[in-house]
Amino acid sequence: xxxxxxxxxxxxxxxxxxxxxxxxxxxxxxxxxxxxxxxxxxxxxxxxxxxxxxxxxxxxxxxxxxxxxxxxxxxxxxxxxxxxxxxxxxxxxxxxxxxxxxxxxxxxxxxxxxxxxxxxxxxxxxxxxxxxxxxxxxxxxxxxxxxxxxxxxxxxxxxxxxxxxxxxxxxxxxxxxxxxxxxxxxxxxxxxxxxxxxxxxxxxxxxxxxxxxxxxxxxxxxxxxxxxxxxxxxxxxxxxxxxxxxxxxxxxxxxxxxxxxxxxxxxxxxxxxxxxxxxxxxxxxxxxxxxxxxxxxxxxxxxxxxxxxxxxxxxx
Numbered sequence: 001x002x003x004x005x006x007x008x009x010x011x012x013x014x015x016x017x018x019x020x021x022x023x024x025x026x027x028x029x030x031x032x033x034x035x036x037x038x039x040x041x042x043x044x045x046x047x048x049x050x051x052x053x054x055x056x057x058x059x060x061x062x063x064x065x066x067x068x069x070x071x072x073x074x075x076x077x078x079x080x081x082x083x084x085x086x087x088x089x090x091x092x093x094x095x096x097x098x099x100x101x102x103x104x105x106x107x108x109x110x111x112x113x114x115x116x117x118x119x120x121x122x123x124x125x126x127x128x129x130x131x132x133x134x135x136x137x138x139x140x141x142x143x144x145x146x147x148x149x150x151x152x153x154x155x156x157x158x159x160x161x162x163x164x165x166x167x168x169x170x171x172x173x174x175x176x177x178x179x180x181x182x183x184x185x186x187x188x189x190x191x192x193x194x195x196x197x198x199x200x201x202x203x204x205x206x207x208x209x210x211x212x213x214x215x216x217x218x219x220x221x222x223x224x225x226x227x228x229x230x231x232x233x234x235x236x237x238x239x240x241x242x243x244x245x246x247x248x249x250x251x252x253x254x255x256x257x258x259x260x261x262x263x264x265x266x267x268x269x270x271x272x273x274x275x276x277x278x279x280x281x282x283x284x285x286x287x288x289x290x291x292x293x294x295x296x297x298x299x300x301x302x303x304x305x306x307x308x309x310x311x312x313x314x315x316x
Contacts, residue, residue, distance in 0.1 A: 026084035107138025179286035
């Protein structure tokens with residue numbers, strides 16, 4: 001899959017079948033939409049294209065209003081979103097920076113400059129609640145009329161349900177916030193996971209007797225947080241069982257920086273191996289929320305209990 005930052009790039013296809021959205025989590029509803037898009041793209045003989053935004057538009061408006069708590073918790077990093085889009089067979093993804101210029105763009109200008117002149121869309125697929133342009137003035141009816149005039153087809157996909165529940169990013173966030181990893185997996189169609197390159201940390205885990213892999217989650221409000229039973233992919237041919245902390249580490253730092261710290265229950269590598277490796281960590285079961293321990297010894301004992309509970313979970 002080709003990824004472009006903006007559409008003013010010579011590599012962007014001269015025609016495409018397009019869908020537009022944030023695609024946070026790339027859940028089963030998104031997957032159904034992407035399957036329809038790729039089928040329509042093949043039928044028309046053009047590449048499939050996803051247009052998405054970074055930052056999330058609600059992040060932008062929350063920051064501008066000085067109300068960061070109004071922004072939605074983030075399910076996936078941009079890396080993970082792009083990986084899932086590629087897994088769904090998308091040919092190219094255009095990441096637009098959501099800024100004041102884009103936020104203030106009238107819907108008619110967005111259609112003319114972005115969809116027609118920028119991406120040369122032949123087919124545009126949107127969700128049933130799709131709105132666009134300044135003050136969300138554009139809707140499906142406007143887009144459909146514009147398509148008829150400009151020569152591109154417009155289609156709308158209605159809600160996707162699993163067991164009578166509408167699948168949405170909001171529903172995934174709610175499941176993750178509640179620590180219901182099974183419900184989140186049902187909505188996503190896969191275990192919830194986070195990937196990234198292993199970073200050097202402060203080596204506190206090594207001092208405590210629990211070597212960890214550190215991954216940065218580059219958003220201040222992850223949709224999930226706490227202590228989890230996990231599976232780690234990318235360090236060995238087989239997935240490795242582990243226990244992980246996703247959050248701000250209140251005992252040792254609490255500086256607002258979100259890290260995923262993973263302790264493999266059976267460490268497969270030499271002591272200093274793993275740094276720089278790209279790993280994927282599946283969060284399978286939540287043990288408890290983050291805790292602030294009174295001392296480093298209390299922290300060590302807490303990690304030991306968590307590791308024992310993780311081993312027991314895998315045994316069960």
